[in-house]
Amino acid sequence: MTGSDVPWWKWGLFSLGAIFLTVLLMTAALIALALEGVDFRDYLEVARPAWITSGRVAFWIALMVVAQSAAMVGVATFFRPARRLAFAHLRPPQDRRGLLVRVLLGAGLAVLVQAVWSWVGPVPQEEYRLMEHLVYAVSHGKMFWPWVWLLVAATVAGPLAEEVVYRGLLQGWLVRRWGTGVGMAGSAVLFGLAHGWASALPAGVLGLWFAYQVQRDQSLFGAVLLHAAHNLGAVVVIAQGM
Numbered sequence: 443m444t445g446s447d448v449p450w451w452k453w454g455l456f457s458l459g460a461i462f463l464t465v466l467l468m469t470a471a472l473i474a475l476a477l478e479g480v481d482f483r484d485y486l487e488v489a490r491p492a493w494i495t496s497g498r499v500a501f502w503i504a505l506m507v508v509a510q511s512a513a514m515v516g517v518a519t520f521f522r523p524a525r526r527l528a529f530a531h532l533r534p535p536q537d538r539r540g541l542l543v544r545v546l547l548g549a550g551l552a553v554l555v556q557a558v559w560s561w562v563g564p565v566p567q568e569e570y571r572l573m574e575h576l577v578y579a580v581s582h583g584k585m586f587w588p589w590v591w592l593l594v595a596a597t598v599a600g601p602l603a604e605e606v607v608y609r610g611l612l613q614g615w616l617v618r619r620w621g622t623g624v625g626m627a628g629s630a631v632l633f634g635l636a637h638g639w640a641s642a643l644p645a646g647v648l649g650l651w652f653a654y655q656v657q658r659d660q661s662l663f664g665a666v667l668l669h670a671a672h673n674l675g676a677v678v679v680i681a682q683g684m
Contacts (some may be wrong), residue, residue: 453519460516467509471502478502500580504591510597511603512664519613527614535659544658548651548668552675559644572588573673596677601669607631608649609656609665617657626653648672 478499518528535541573596580588608629617625630653634646652665 448520453522457516457520457555459568460512460519463510464516467505467512471509472507473501476612481536488525498585498588498637500576500584502592503576504580504588504595508591508599510560511599511663514607523579524568524611527618528610528629530610530614530669531656531659533661535661537659541659541661541664544655545668545671548648548664549617549675551651551680552648552668552672555644555647559641563644564640568611572590573676574680577677579583581681593674593677596673598646601666601673604633605652605662605669608636610662613653613656624652626657629653651682 515528519525576592580592612632613625613629615625616628620628626627630646630649633649633652634642634644637645652669654665655668656662
């Protein structure tokens with residue numbers, strides 16, 4: 443059974459369930475963070491000592507990232523046109539060798555872009571250094587499960603949700619309305635800006651490669667895989683530098 447064969451009310455239940463689960467997890471995380479002595483009104487300010495020494499805090503923040511990703515997917519499934527665009531082409535493409543080549547080329551581009559930007563680019567604003575602080579908190583918390591949730595957030599929930607929204611939904615809509623060039627560029631620009639001004643250019647360059655890969659393969663699979671590998675590499679690099 444394909445996505446188009448599933449009755450609308452089942453998609454509706456799935457969407458509402460994802461949104462309800464998001465609210466439930468976010469509420470539990472905020473309560474837990476409050477019990478840890480963290481002010482939930484500015485939970486992104488993770489540079490505070492109370493944040494970076496607790497593995498439990500890192501666990502709850504990572505859980506919030508997963509929940510926010512689930513919310514993005516849940517909202518996308520609620521509307522039929524958005525669902526058709528966002529979840530189209532989730533399967534691997536027929537050209538497996540071409541997929542592997544594009545993933546490897548994208549990985550090389552990601553390494554090059556990050557290396558150059560770390561040398562010439564500005565320091566990201568505090569709220570856009572969440573991954574760095576999460577890795578620090580998990581590394582110093584000496585706990586196992588925060589690592590699991592951090593990796594789930596970085597390599598599964600985040601990449602899948604972002605590719606479904608930016609490449610599946612936004613790029614798909616822009617391509618249908620204004621053509622391939624506008625669709626690819628538009629999704630890349632929005633993707634870059636979502637990562638903050640200090641990281642907008644490198645994120646936008648990678649977003650443009652993700653957009654090209656999706657357009658070339660007619661599949662989100664390669665972009666999700668490359669996005670996950672990039673995030674995993676970022677976690678490893680940050681952890682090694684701690």
